[in-house]
Amino acid sequence: MPEIPSCWARCMVFLDITATIEKRKTLSKLVNRIAHHINIPFTVGGGISSVEDVSILLQNGADKISVNTSAFKNPQLINDLANEFGSQCVVLAIDARQEEDGEWYVYLNGGRTKTNRICFDWAKHGVMLGAGEILLTSMNHDGTKQGFAIDITKQLAENLPVPVIASGGGGSMQHFVDVFESASADAALAASIFHFKEVAIPELKLFLKRKNVDVRL
Amino acid sequence: MHPNANSKNRVVIIKYNAGNIQSVLFALERIGVEAEVTDDTKIIQSADRVIFPGVGEASTAMHYLKERGLDTLIKRLKQPVLGICLGMQLMCRYSEENATDCLGIFDEKVKKFRVQSSELKVPQIGWNSISSLKTTLFSGVMDNSFCYFVHSYYASIGEHTIATTNYDQPYSSGLHRDNFYGVQFHPEKSAEVGEQILKNFLAL
Numbered sequence: 238m239p240e241i242p243s244c245w246a247r248c249m250v251f252l253d254i255t256a257t258i259e260k261r262k263t264l265s266k267l268v269n270r271i272a273h274h275i276n277i278p279f280t281v282g283g284g285i286s287s288v289e290d291v292s293i294l295l296q297n298g299a300d301k302i303s304v305n306t307s308a309f310k311n312p313q314l315i316n317d318l319a320n321e322f323g324s325q326c327v328v329l330a331i332d333a334r335q336e337e338d339g340e341w342y343v344y345l346n347g348g349r350t351k352t353n354r355i356c357f358d359w360a361k362h363g364v365m366l367g368a369g370e371i372l373l374t375s376m377n378h379d380g381t382k383q384g385f386a387i388d389i390t391k392q393l394a395e396n397l398p399v400p401v402i403a404s405g406g407g408g409s410m411q412h413f414v415d416v417f418e419s420a421s422a423d424a425a426l427a428a429s430i431f432h433f434k435e436v437a438i439p440e441l442k443l444f445l446k447r448k449n450v451d452v453r454l
Numbered sequence: 455m456h457p458n459a460n461s462k463n464r465v466v467i468i469k470y471n472a473g474n475i476q477s478v479l480f481a482l483e484r485i486g487v488e489a490e491v492t493d494d495t496k497i498i499q500s501a502d503r504v505i506f507p508g509v510g511e512a513s514t515a516m517h518y519l520k521e522r523g524l525d526t527l528i529k530r531l532k533q534p535v536l537g538i539c540l541g542m543q544l545m546c547r548y549s550e551e552n553a554t555d556c557l558g559i560f561d562e563k564v565k566k567f568r569v570q571s572s573e574l575k576v577p578q579i580g581w582n583s584i585s586s587l588k589t590t591l592f593s594g595v596m597d598n599s600f601c602y603f604v605h606s607y608y609a610s611i612g613e614h615t616i617a618t619t620n621y622d623q624p625y626s627s628g629l630h631r632d633n634f635y636g637v638q639f640h641p642e643k644s645a646e647v648g649e650q651i652l653k654n655f656l657a658l
Contacts, residue, residue, distance in 0.1 A: 247581055247645075273480050278602055278643050298476045300643060323509060325577055325604045370579060400579050421573075423580065 246438055249275055250372070250426060252303065252330070253283030265297045272298025280328055280372075286314065288321050295322065303328035303372055306345040309352070309359070312366055319367025324399075329368035331360060333389060334376040341375075341389045348376050357392055364397050371397065372426065374404040382408025382430065390420035402426050410436060410444040417450045463656055465489040466501035468528070468541075471518045475507050478538070481642035485653055495527050502533055503656060508540030509604070512564070513552035515544060529557055534658040535634050542629060542636030543607060551607050560629045560636065562612040569622040577606040584627050584639065588616040591628065591635050593654050599647045601627070601639035609638065 251271060268281050281294050282303030291302050308314050308329060318327045332348045333341045333356040341356035360371050373393055375386030385403045394401040400423035403416045407427035416422045430436045445452040465482060467475050469491045482489045489505065490497065498504060506528065508515060519525045528535065528545075537545045544556045549564035556564070567576045581600040584592075608625035611618065617628025619638070629636040635655065641648035 272476070273483065276481065276484065276643065276645050276649060278640075279477075296476055298480055300477055323511075325509065325579060369577070398575055400575060423575075 246277060246431070248278040248280065248424070250280045250282070250303070252281075265293050268294055268299055269297040282328070282330055282372075286311070288317055291318055291322060291326075295326070301326050301328050301370070303330040305330040305332065306347075306350075308363065308368075309343065309345055309354070312362065315363055315366040315368050319369070324367050324369035327368050328370045328372050328402075329360065329363040330372040330374070331356060331363075332374045332376055335386075335389070344376060348379075356389060357396070360393050360397060364399050368399065370400045370402060372402045372404060375406060378406030379404070380429075381406055384408065384412040385416040385420065385422070385425065387415060387420045390416060390422050394421040394423060400424060408435075410441050413441060413445060414448045414450055417445070418448075463487055463503060464501050465503045465505065465656070466498050467491045467505045467507060468498060468524065469493040470508070470515060470522075470524065471510070477640070477642045478505060478507050481648070481652060485649055485656070487656060493522060493524065495523065498524075498527060499531070503658075504528075504531055504533060504535045506535060506537040506541035506545070508538065508544065510540050511551060512540065512543060512549040512554040512556065512607075515540060516554050516556060519544070525557060529559060532633060534655060536655050537629075537634070537636035538642070539605060539638060539640060542638055543605075543609060545629070545634060545636050546609050549607060559634050560609070560612070560614045560631055562609045562614060562626055562629060564607050564609050566607050567622065571622060574622050577604060578621050579604050582619050582621060582627075582639075584617045584619055586615075586618045587628070589628075589630050589635070590658065591630065591637075591651060591654050592617065594650050595647055595654075601637075601641070601644040601647055603627075603639045605638060609636075 278300045280301040281299040285304050286307035332344045335341050343352045343354040343359050378386045385406045390403045402424040403422040404426040413425055416425050442452050467489050543564045545559040546556050546562050546564050547558045549556055550566050582603050583598045583600050585597045611626050614629045614631045615626040616630040618624050619627035627638045641651040
């Protein structure tokens with residue numbers, strides 16, 4: 238089991254990113270074990286393709302679920318989930334890559350499959366169908382630790398009526414200031430820099446507060 | 455069975471068609487309390503503490519409660535009762551959400567957020583601070599502590615307000631009357647602050 242992040246984190250996301258491609262379901266038992274220890278909002282994603290899947294995850298202690306490939310292939314799923322569990326429960330995860338033409342395209346299956354859909358259009362459509370939050374991962378930035386994708390995050394955050402969580406590229410404390418200030422992100426997600434303790438969450442939050450970012454301490 | 459379960463703190467969570475109670479169960483478990491989830495009126499009446507949770511829609515939830523006689527039961531409870539989120543809103547007089555008459559324990563009305571500023575989004579999803587804290591429900595909780603909120607409707611400020619939060623305008627994030635308490639945020643998801651509030655409720 239992965240180490241549970243510091244008690245200073247303000248939400249936790251558990252994504253089984255290989256779930257869809259391997260055609261298996263996120264292990265509800267693992268979710269259950271993790272949920273026992275999480276006193277902050279807990280989002281689970283990976284391999285969710287039905288109301289039934291979500292029902293099981295919520296019964297095992299998830300607070301929200303995130304959908305990606307399955308929602309793209311069957312957008313009605315977003316609508317069904319929002320009607321059944323409420324929009325606040327439905328996070329639309331989008332993996333996007335900026336191509337040579339400057340446009341951001343949606344990718345599926347954990348970033349393995351390119352589509353011709355423009356990221357902003359899909360996000361907007363997803364919100365119309367009932368997604369309550371967008372988790373946006375920039376594949377260009379993910380893993381680089383060179384900073385978050387400012388332009389696409391800004392476009393979504395400023396034009397969509399739901400919170401946008403920026404993901405991919407967080408490598409330093411200043412990167413978080415940038416994504417909140419310049420891109421108006423509602424939240425930022427980082428994994429490896431926290432897992433490997435390159436950036437400590439308490440220290441990051443004090444840094445953001447000193448930079449006048451409205452941060453939840 | 456946990457020692458608390460059969461001593462003074464027999465905690466019951468009201469089971470109805472609104473929301474995800476698993477998080478509440480796990481949160482109680484983390485502070486050493488095993489709660490029972492039920493809609494059995496006798497068990498609810500004999501509990502030491504009653505938690506009335508809820509994420510959902512007001513009119514559907516009220517309809518469900520009425521069908522099972524849980525509306526009158528809740529109003530007559532004498533032990534400490536804690537409404538969470540929609541649970542708190544249903545304890546108010548009236549909700550604008552599908553023009554629903556609610557339980558009327560608190561006089562405050564529930565209205566929909568109509569934010570003036572384009573920077574604020576509805577529903578409010580995320581962390582916000584609670585202030586002007588009153589009653590022992592908030593013992594040991596610092597003013598301006600952050601809690602986790604998910605809601606599109608809010609209770610106005612009134613004589614029963616025991617905590618205030620600002621989202622475009624100030625509103626009641628906590629309400630209290632006699633043995634009834636309500637919080638708009640989710641203590642079960644509000645980290646250490648939420649745990650403190652749940653502990654305080656169990657100690658009332």
